[in-house]
Amino acid sequence: MQKYFISNEELNNNHIISDDVNHIKNVMRFKQGDQIIVSNEEDEYIACLTVLDKKEIKFERLTRLENNNELPFTVDIYQGYPKGDKIQDIIKHGTELGATSIFPTIMKRSVVKLDNTKEELKNIRLNKIAKEAAEQSNRKKITKVCIKPNLKKIDFSEYNVKILAYEETAKMGQLSNLKALIKNIKLNDKVCIVVGPEGGLDLDEVSYLEGLGFVPCALGKRILRTETASLYALSAISYELELK
Amino acid sequence: MQKYFISNEELNNNHIISDDVNHIKNVMRFKQGDQIIVSNEEDEYIACLTVLDKKEIKFERLTRLENNNELPFTVDIYQGYPKGDKIQDIIKHGTELGATSIFPTIMKRSVVKLDNTKEELKNIRLNKIAKEAAEQSNRKKITKVCIKPNLKKIDFSEYNVKILAYEETAKMGQLSNLKALIKNIKLNDKVCIVVGPEGGLDLDEVSYLEGLGFVPCALGKRILRTETASLYALSAISYELELK
Structure with missing residues (x-):
């Protein structure tokens, strides 16, 4: 219906x-x-x-x-702002897969330029996409969308589980981090996932986030596009914690 | 590179x-x-x-x-042929996530009509998309794509793990099937995943596939679009079996 x-x-x-x-x-x-x-x-x-x-x-x-399909904890995605319309697909899929909020975030390798007016219009448009996706997927709540113009001005202190999607982790043969983090998520936890834009996170951004307590995680053995990374992480969270 | x-x-x-x-x-x-x-x-x-x-x-x-990012077993996707260009995205993402083959399959609720010439051209086009995605994601092998014009003429007998993505399973509170199947996948197994098109599988198709040994599986608690379902299943397989 x-x-x-x-x-x-x-x-x-x-x-x-x-x-x-x-x-x-x-x-x-x-x-x-x-x-x-x-x-x-x-x-x-x-x-x-x-x-x-x-x-x-x-x-x-x-x-x-009586419908409650929500994950029993917060999962926020900080998505490096990608090229073209990809952010729309990320919001559609992320909403279906249960994200609490999605923050399209300008990172070093993002090529998009947004002034205040554009940003406001974009936010309105993207929240509308999230509303429609939440209706389609029978969410109880709508994923909130808000553009963040500067990665380094974001306050991550409220989160107690900090996942950094980082393909270099796979190259180093370190494949277990994501599972270790997800298996430990508890009721009412606050989880955040940072995903770089095309070209990935800059090394300086990686050290900055590691300094804030983020754990670099491989998402499988292959190289995922930016628009696939958050879907992988959200699917993994649902698989591990909802399919019981 | x-x-x-x-x-x-x-x-x-x-x-x-x-x-x-x-x-x-x-x-x-x-x-x-x-x-x-x-x-x-x-x-x-x-x-x-x-x-x-x-x-x-x-x-x-x-x-x-010496690069081997391949899953150590076969995973074939039988994807109900969706509307518009969605099949292209499914092939892109499915290739990134390690699918062995993707078979866009005409099911009862598929609206696409393909004659032989169109089918051949489509196959060429879709295999090219898979090749590019395999190059981008650093796969060792390319996902093979081949349109199947009739679900009921497919021989599924070679598969020993048969996953049917079916949202009604979640509504019935039955959430553990997918995990039980994935945890049991072994080296050289042959896994197949059937996903309905928009509107889902027809009830008759569900009974037909159950008769062939397919296990209906919920993919989380929400309703996923057809283009998200195979990504969820492939992410779950990689998460469970690669992140060790």
Whole structure:
């Protein structure tokens, strides 16, 4: 069943007045009597559409759902800002795979240039992509997206598990770090994963992050593209800790 | 270092005469004296470019490389043929993550229509994508791609580990199947993974595959897009069996 994240105000008033009105009427072509799922990221209901006006859709709540597909700890991705539209795919897949937040981060080898206006528009666009992916994958919560313009200004002190995706670790034959870290994740932990952009992290960035307590981890034996690295790490976390 | 898979003939004669001539000269803009890696999927060398003619590049082999990043068992993906260009991304990522072969398979809910000519051209195009991805990710071997026009005509009898990616398994609270299968993979095993197209496998296809010994497996608690499912499974296999 198609899911829509709506605001608290919308849920309390049993109506939808956002962009989703267009999606419900013109993309999904829902009619009166059709059912959808509505959620404000806390409470979730099956709802029956009662009125479909041009700018407002009214619904009646039918059943409250008990759905919790969230990982029981925080997993934040700091993704070196990649070229082109790749960040959109990373956000889609990362949301499906349960990331709490994704921070597209300008690193030394990122080629993108963003001024404040562009950054704001990009953030809006990327959060919309995360909302749609969260709806599709039946997440309880939406992955939050926020561009970080400077790796070295980020405060990582709140995290107690710090994973650095670093292919050189594999070349040195050191393959066990990721598993050791993941196996030790506990309820309510705060995990973060740093992934370099195309061309990888600069050596200076690697030492900086190691100084902050990050553990360099190989993600298998092959060289992964930047857009595959976070998916590997998130899949590994889900595999290790959810498939019990 | 940029890697090129070349034919046995090319390796024996220390030259390159394929499409890669253009890539070496015009995309990478390599000059005489620059080094590349050449491989025929068996033997791999660092090579120095000696002559760059219009249709032929000559090289001198410098060092033999001992590189084996391959999984020590077969992993074949039977991917329900998805819409649009998604199959290209699946092949790119699947190759990076070590798949032996990827078989884009027409299933009940696939919307693509392929006649013989289209199928042949598509196979050529998709194998080229796999070759490039294998070069980028430093695979020893190239993932083979071959379209299968009919799920029910495939002979799965050679496989001894049969994974069916099936989201309903998660809904039934059955989350441990994938891990149980992966933990039991042994040297030289033949593993196959079937993933439905958008909309998933048809119920009839699920019973058919279960009848052939496939085990339905949840891939985490969320609903994954078809293009994410094989990446999850391959990441999980690498995580479990390579990160030791």
